[in-house]
Amino acid sequence: MRLDIVTIFPEFFSALDVSLLGKARAAELVETNVHDLRDWAAIRADGTPDVHRTVDDSPFGGGAGMVMKADVWGKALDDVLEPGGVLVVPTPAGVPFTQALALDLATAPQLVFACGRYEGIDARVPEHYASAGFRVLEVSLGDYVLNGGEVAAFAMIEAVTRLIPGFMGNAQSIVEESHADGLLEYPSYTRPASWRGLDVPEVLMSGHHGKIEKWRHEQSEQRTRERRPDLLSPDLLGPDLLAP
Numbered sequence: 001m002r003l004d005i006v007t008i009f010p011e012f013f014s015a016l017d018v019s020l021l022g023k024a025r026a027a028e029l030v031e032t033n034v035h036d037l038r039d040w041a042a043i044r045a046d047g048t049p050d051v052h053r054t055v056d057d058s059p060f061g062g063g064a065g066m067v068m069k070a071d072v073w074g075k076a077l078d079d080v081l082e083p084g085g086v087l088v089v090p091t092p093a094g095v096p097f098t099q100a101l102a103l104d105l106a107t108a109p110q111l112v113f114a115c116g117r118y119e120g121i122d123a124r125v126p127e128h129y130a131s132a133g134f135r136v137l138e139v140s141l142g143d144y145v146l147n148g149g150e151v152a153a154f155a156m157i158e159a160v161t162r163l164i165p166g167f168m169g170n171a172q173s174i175v176e177e178s179h180a181d182g183l184l185e186y187p188s189y190t191r192p193a194s195w196r197g198l199d200v201p202e203v204l205m206s207g208h209h210g211k212i213e214k215w216r217h218e219q220s221e222q223r224t225r226e227r228r229p230d231l232l233s234p235d236l237l238g239p240d241l242l243a244p
């Protein structure tokens with residue numbers, strides 16, 4: 001997989017070298033390129049030089065804050081996006097990022113993360129690349145507001161790259177982890193068997209694998225009911241509900 005990240009804070013992604021991703025890159029499973037959006041802002045749309053390398057402007061219609069310029073993003077993404085590449089735009093207004101979406105993206109030949117700042121990117125940018133035939137995903141990390149797309153992109157990169165075949169040493173752990181089967185992971189324990197008066201559940205010491213598997217599934221279901229009942233309810237926003 002080729003990973004491209006476009007941002008005005010390229011130094012933010014130097015941490016990719018120390019994360020798990022470092023090994024994957026070494027194994028050449030993932031090629032990572034971080035680009036400074038301002039490199040495409042040195043020349044204005046009218047051809048004159050912009051020493052400030054401006055990437056933002058005031059919003060049409062008024063309102064607080066600034067919006068990132070479509071023409072700058074267009075020049076950058078024209079250079080970076082390859083045929084078959086997927087454009088991922090983190091935004092508070094996006095579809096939820098889920099383990100299912102991470103699994104989907106792990107099969108893409110290229111992911112291009114467009115990391116916005118200010119109040120976001122001109123809406124015509126994702127619209128343009130979608131109409132140009134690219135798969136474009138505007139994705140939210142959760143129902144809270146960050147200052148930009150970098151943190152969201154970093155989290156998505158970690159969630160996706162760890163699912164690339166050959167990346168994780170123990171592929172079985174990916175199958176068993178939280179959300180893999182739509183349920184939350186069961187509680188885990190290790191030595192000592194008794195700690196501050198708290199004992200490890202007896203069944204886990206029984207050596208009876210059938211009972212252990214049953215107990216773990218029951219724990220996953222109980223945790224999911226208690227903490228994430230939304231994962232158990234049918235898809236409430238199915239097409240019939242949204243259809244006119």
Ligand SMILES: COc1ccc(Cn2ccc3ccc(-c4cc(N)[nH]n4)cc32)cc1
Pocket residue numbers: 090091092093115116117118119120121139140141142143144145146147148149150152
């Ligand atoms: C219109 O309201 C706002 C719009 C954007 C912002 C700041 N900002 C700028 C780019 C950008 C990209 C992603 C995110 C983000 C994603 C999630 N799940 N939370 N926050 C935030 C972002 C603040 C407010």
